[in-house]
Amino acid sequence: MTDFNKQHDFNKQLYSLGLKTVVERYLSHFFDLHGDVLPPEGLYHCVMGEIEQSLIEVSLRHLKGNQVQTAKLLGINRNTLRRKIQELRISCES
Numbered sequence: 001m002t003d004f005n006k007q008h009d010f011n012k013q014l015y016s017l018g019l020k021t022v023v024e025r026y027l028s029h030f031f032d033l034h035g036d037v038l039p040p041e042g043l044y045h046c047v048m049g050e051i052e053q054s055l056i057e058v059s060l061r062h063l064k065g066n067q068v069q070t071a072k073l074l075g076i077n078r079n080t081l082r083r084k085i086q087e088l089r090i091s092c093e094s
Helices: 004-016 017-034 044-064 066-076 078-087
Strands: none
Touching: 004 017, 017 044, 044 066, 044 078, 066 078
């Protein structure tokens, strides 16, 4: 089996689990790594920031950098999208 096929199979497995399950498993593992010690404060903002950044980056990439279409797809105002792009330091190159 080629590396491409292995990656494709892995991606299919992740997709079939659903985002909620994948995130729950990731967070459970994250807490397990910390043992009896809580992770640093700010976990909510850290996780939400990473998800938000990925969502915007992937959407922009698939829409070839078109911010108007990306804003419509995400259901947010284009000025909000532009602010998020700046705040998260996202490259707009397609």
